[in-house]
Amino acid sequence: DQVTTTLPVETYLRRVHRTFSGLKDGAVADYIPPLAAADPEPFGICVVTVDGQVYAVGDSDAPFTIQSISKPFTYALALADRGLPEVRRRIGVEPSGDAFNSISLDSAGRPRNPMINAGAIAAAGLVDGGESGDPAERLVESLGVWAGRRLEVDEEVFAAEQETGHRNRAIGHMLRAVGSLDGDPERALDVYFRACSVEVTCRDLAVMAATLAGRGLNPLTGARAVPDALVTQVLSVMTTCGMYDAAGEWLVNVGIPAKSGVGGGVIGVMPGQLGVAVFSPRLDAVGNSVRGVAVFNQLARDLRLHFVNTG
Numbered sequence: 070d071q072v073t074t075t076l077p078v079e080t081y082l083r084r085v086h087r088t089f090s091g092l093k094d095g096a097v098a099d100y101i102p103p104l105a106a107a108d109p110e111p112f113g114i115c116v117v118t119v120d121g122q123v124y125a126v127g128d129s130d131a132p133f134t135i136q137s138i139s140k141p142f143t144y145a146l147a148l149a150d151r152g153l154p155e156v157r158r159r160i161g162v163e164p165s166g167d168a169f170n171s172i173s174l175d176s177a178g179r180p181r182n183p184m185i186n187a188g189a190i191a192a193a194g195l196v197d198g199g200e201s202g203d204p205a206e207r208l209v210e211s212l213g214v215w216a217g218r219r220l221e222v223d224e225e226v227f228a229a230e231q232e233t234g235h236r237n238r239a240i241g242h243m244l245r246a247v248g249s250l251d252g253d254p255e256r257a258l259d260v261y262f263r264a265c266s267v268e269v270t271c272r273d274l275a276v277m278a279a280t281l282a283g284r285g286l287n288p289l290t291g292a293r294a295v296p297d298a299l300v301t302q303v304l305s306v307m308t309t310c311g312m313y314d315a316a317g318e319w320l321v322n323v324g325i326p327a328k329s330g331v332g333g334g335v336i337g338v339m340p341g342q343l344g345v346a347v348f349s350p351r352l353d354a355v356g357n358s359v360r361g362v363a364v365f366n367q368l369a370r371d372l373r374l375h376f377v378n379t380g
């Protein structure tokens with residue numbers, strides 16, 4: 070371990086990349102045609118520090134959709150727009166133990182947390198329209214502040230999410246029925262589907278993760294993406310709920326706040342230090358990138374990422 074950490078960062082990352090590039094387990098998401106047609110091979114690893122160093126290896130500039138990695142950032146914007154008490158009243162913070170798309174609520178009638186679809190759709194419904202009156206556009210803009218560049222929606226993925234999103238639509242209407250959403254559920258669903266369909270690169274995701282690590286300050290642009298005081302709330306739910314049904318396994322093995330998406334991205338945050346992103350589209354049974362999980366396990370060992378660092 071000590072040997073690898075004395076290597077220059079990029080040399081070290083290149084070695085990790087080489088180690089796991091032969092890993093071909095898992096399969097690309099196939100619930101919509103554009104994801105099913107994705108090339109399974111691209112593989113990128115990117116680390117960005119809070120002082121703005123960027124280390125990128127492999128396919129760090131290949132585009133893919135952010136999918137559920139949008140959830141912590143949607144939650145952050147909902148918190149910024151509505152304040153903690155209102156958001157807490159409407160969305161819980163307990164791990165669910167159910168699949169990310171489960172149609173369920175907690176005993177108080179709220180979505181269990183903002184990292185599953187129900188909580189993310191409720192959070193999407195709390196995002197303000199701002200000047201344009203369009204909350205989806207405002208959320209896309211906000212994701213761009215986190216990433217340090219203007220991001221765009223992949224319209225083909227968005228159309229497919231809209232067309233096939235019956236389960237999410239069911240969740241939206243359930244939320245409306247219990248009062249977790251006001252107004253037309255389609256409005257929140259539009260925001261949610263658009264957020265999932267935003268096109269990013271591994272490098273973008275690492276900058277977004279580094280912005281969380283820097284308590285909301287983008288290390289490349291200096292722009293503030295979210296008020297400092299809200300970052301703890303976001304990182305806490307990522308810690309307990311960010312990796313779908315493998316959140317417990319992740320916490321034991323890796324031990325840092327994280328979020329994955331079915332597009333093949335995974336982000337991890339070392340508060341005060343750095344953000345990491347891995348991109349590789351083949352997913353395991355719970356929906357996490359196989360190489361992504363493998364790389365983070367390796368980095369956690371070599372770089373001692375785990376928050377309980379007992380040596």
Ligand code: GLN
Pocket residue numbers: 135136137138169170186230237265329330331332356
């Ligand atoms: N668009 C997907 C859905 O809502 C995103 C899920 C994900 O990345 N887990 O089902």
